[in-house]
Each structure stands twice: as structure tokens, then as C-alpha cells.
Amino acid sequence: DGGITQSPKYLFRKEGQNVTLSCEQNLNHDAMYWYRQDPGQGLRLIYYSQIVNDFQKGDIAEGYSVSREKKESFPLTVTSAQKNPTAFYLCASSPRLGGALYNEQFFGPGTRLTVL
Amino acid sequence: GQNIDQPTEMTATEGAIVQINCTYQTSGFNGLFWYQQHAGEAPTFLSYNVLDGLEEKGRFSSFLSRSKGYSYLLLKELQMKDSASYLCAVTLPREAAGNKLTFGGGTRVLVKP
Numbered sequence: 001d002g003g004i005t006q007s008p009k010y011l012f013r014k015e016g017q018n019v020t021l022s023c024e025q026n027l028n029h030d031a032m033y034w035y036r037q038d039p040g041q042g043l044r045l046i047y048y049s050q051i052v053n054d055f056q057k058g059d060i061a062e063g064y065s066v067s068r069e070k071k072e073s074f075p076l077t078v079t080s081a082q083k084n085p086t087a088f089y090l091c092a093s094s095p096r097l098g099g100a101l102y103n104e105q106f107f108g109p110g111t112r113l114t115v116l
Numbered sequence: 117g118q119n120i121d122q123p124t125e126m127t128a129t130e131g132a133i134v135q136i137n138c139t140y141q142t143s144g145f146n147g148l149f150w151y152q153q154h155a156g157e158a159p160t161f162l163s164y165n166v167l168d169g170l171e172e173k174g175r176f177s178s179f180l181s182r183s184k185g186y187s188y189l190l191l192k193e194l195q196m197k198d199s200a201s202y203l204c205a206v207t208l209p210r211e212a213a214g215n216k217l218t219f220g221g222g223t224r225v226l227v228k229p
Contacts, residue, residue, distance in 0.1 A: 015161070033216075040124070042203055042219035058216070090158060098125070104149070105217060107158035 002027050004108035006091050011113045013085075021076045021111045023091035030096040032074035033105060036060060037088040049074055050096075078113065085115045118142045120202050120220035127226045128194055136189045136223045138204035149217065150178050150189045151203040159203055162189070191225070199227045 004025045013019045023032065031050045035043040045058030049068040063082025068074055074093075078085045089112075092105040119141045128134040138148070147166035151159035163171055165180035165187060177190040191198055201224045205217040 031172075035219075040222075040224070042221040043205075043217075044219070045216060048216060088156075097117075104161050104164070107160070109158050110156070 004091060004093055004106060004110050006108040007109060009109065011111055013113070013115050015115055016080045018077055018079050019077065019113065021089055021113070023074045023076065023108060024072055025093045026072060027093055027095075027106065028071070029093035029106070030071070031093075031094045032068070033092040034058075034064070034066065034074070034076045035090045035092065037090060043090060046076065086115060088112050118206070118218045120204060120218060122223045123222040124221065125224045125226070127180055129229060130194055130196060130227055130229050132194050134191045134194060134225060136191070136202050136225065138187045138189070138220055140185050140204075140206050142206050142208060142218065143157055144208045145182065146207040146209050148187050149205040149207070151205065153201045153203060153222070158181070159175070177217070187190075194227050196227050199225060
């Protein structure tokens, strides 16, 4: 089955610890994205990558880091510098736009991170 | 900056119609997406509008007016399973944005029997 996987679904960490969230896709998509969602709110973009070995900051990148060493994988590290890390984290991917009219993003199931 | 507004919550009765509005003020505009998100789950694609007018897909329709910076999602013959949040998201011109989406806060729709 083609899709996006995120693991684990629930993650608990102590304050002050770094934690890495996994995101893997087998859709052969070039672009990948990380979003954060707080209760009752929309999605905010943390980082995105349009191609391997390249990524850009989104709107709320402070306290987060990413890498894109493989096309299939885009892990997100929540560092101890992130002041309010407890949230629902969603990973998404999309094909290269090319000549297509639009570029739908496909989302993974999300990881709910709770920092105690 | 980008500003996308949606009502926070709406309630409707099973079998009825609900219209979810989305207004946007952005530096440029390419198109507008609507996504559905059930609680604790991933958003799923509903529709994309780039030209003015109405796009119909079964029970769901989406409308766009580029000159007014306005869109709505119309849900007809509401079913209990339609209880979810509905997210409006704007894409900016490709060159400027690199295919990013900017989301509104989402509208939570509660369908009652």
C-alpha cells in the first residue's frame, strides 16, 4: 500500500529532552512537509523540503530541526529550545508540481507529542 | 502577511445543508483547498478551486470568488459522519511559495440527529 507513515502515534517525553518524530512515504513524492496543530486550531507549517538534501523554514521553525537525506524520509526533531512542544504533529508529502494544475498534499496519521 | 478566516464552530441537523465560509487576505493567490479532518486523524482532500465559480462533487460543493477573497464549502444532506473539522487552505503563486499551503483555523461542524 502506498502512503505516509508516522510513528509512534503517541509520544511522551520529559521537559528538556530532544525527541525525533519519524515520517516515511513510499509515494515517490519529491516534497515533504511538517505541520503542528494545537487543539481547536488549524495547521501551521514548521519546515518543508522540495528535494533531497534541501529544506526551508516554515512559519514556526524555532526550536525544531529536520533532515532530508533520503527522498522517502523527513524526520523532525523537537529540541529542548521549543517552548511549548506539546501538540499534534502532521507530516505531509506532495508530488512535484510540474505541469499539474494543483498540488494536493497527502497527510500521515500524525504523532501526538506530550511533554511532561 | 497571510490572513485566512473561518468560523470556529457550526452546528446543523442530519439531512440539512451547511455552508462554511472562508475569507482570505494574502500576498498573492494561486488556489484554495478544502480539507476534512476527523478528530485526531489526518486531513483528507475535499476540493481545489482556482477559477471563480462552483465545483460540485457529490454532496460537497466548493465556491470561489477571487475578486472578493472568498470561498465557501457547501455540505448537503448532512450525515452524522460529516461531523469533523473543515480546513480552508490557500496556495500562493508557485514561484513565490514553493507549493506551500497556508491554513485557516478550521471550522468544527457538529451534526446532530
